[in-house]
Amino acid sequence: MAKKISFIVLSNSGTTVKQIAAPVVLLVALSLVAVCGTVLIGMFLYDYLALKQSVVGSQKLAQTIDDQRGEIGQQRLQIQSFAHEINLLKEKLVQLDQFEEKIRVIANLEPSRSGDNLFGVGGAAPEDLDPQLEITQRHEGLMRAMHQQMGELGAASQRQEGSFSSLLEKLEGQRNLLASTPAIRPTSGWMTSSFGQRVSPFTGRKEFHKGVDIANRNGTAILATANGVVAFAGEKGTMGNVLVIDHGHGMITRYAHLSEFLKKQGAKVKRGDIIAQMGNSGRSTGPHLHYEVHLNGVPINPAQYILN
Missing domain, CATH: 1.20.58 (Methane Monooxygenase Hydroxylase; Chain G, domain 1)
Known part of the structure; x- marks a missing residue:
């Protein structure tokens, strides 16, 4: 005969109401069912949480892949x-x-x-x-x-x-x-004598005129026609007061019949600098500038070097 276990059910006042007897096997079976159910529920919860974590990880991985694709793009x-x-x-x-x-x-x-x-x-x-x-x-x-x-x-x-x-x-x-190449008019005024053969106003005979003559009032400004260094500033025979500028490259310019020097020998000048004043020194018929251009010692027509 199977063993039974009795259970006494008490009322609120402590008196016995009912006594229940249950087989031991049934109780053991119920316990096993309860334990197995608990284990199954635990396994289910574990798998659920693992699956949920995997889904979250997959979503993060997918987002990372999308971000990397964007960066690659x-x-x-x-x-x-x-x-x-x-x-x-x-x-x-x-x-x-x-x-x-x-x-x-x-x-x-x-x-x-x-x-x-x-x-x-x-x-x-x-x-x-x-x-x-x-x-x-x-x-x-x-x-x-x-x-x-x-x-x-x-x-x-x-x-x-x-x-x-x-x-x-x-x-x-x-x-x-x-x-360093002469390129401007040395002074303002009127061209009274050109370069080349001419009749001398003093001798009446033909002679070679090495420069050009430009007439204007006494004291008119004389300009350096190119950059250079004043090589000479002084009196020179019939040309009166003469200033010579050495421009380098074999080029010099000469300014004669001056009334006053504004640059001394050895001074550096630039094109357009005022170097002297027009005068009537030396053998001259009136205030004017005698202007010469020499290249490697040979006089050249200054008109070729007046661009203004």
Whole structure:
């Protein structure tokens, strides 16, 4: 006979109301069911939490992937923008090179490179990069081409820098030459005698007139016609008071019949500086300037050097 366990049910007043007897096996079975249910519920909750955590992790991973895709898209857009900038830079370098050659032609200078060009011996400008790629395409080929062209542009910019330095040096030399070349009227007034053969107002005979005569009032300002150094300022025979400027490059100018010197020997002058005043010193028929230009010791017609 199966064992039973009795349970006494008490009332609120403590008196016995009922006594219940249950088999031990049933109680054990109920306990096992309760334990198994608890375990199953625990396993379910664990799996649920794990699944929930996995879903959250998947969502974060998906968001990270989307963020990385966005960054990759931005990087590829930047690569395309850099490729466009490289094309523009290359175009500017070619334009600068062409501009330099025009300057050299205008200034009558030799070409910047003999048998060579901006991108090396016999080398033409690299073809333009093609940045018009789909964002989803891989850009390794474009990046390799960009890297190669940046190297070529770096070398070309160094050649251009050297070429511009050479051009600047030559133009500086020409500027000094031009600044030292007579180019303006030495004074205001009227041209009374030109360069070349003429009849002397004193002897009545033909003689070679080495300069030009410009007449005006006594004291009219005399200007230096180019940059130079006063080589002589003093009296010289029939020419009266004479001032001579050495402009370098074999060029000198001479100003005669002056009334007053405003620059001393050894003074540096620039084109347009007032160096003296017109006068009537020496053998002269009236206030005027006798003006001469000499190149390598040979008198040259000053009219060729009056551009204003």
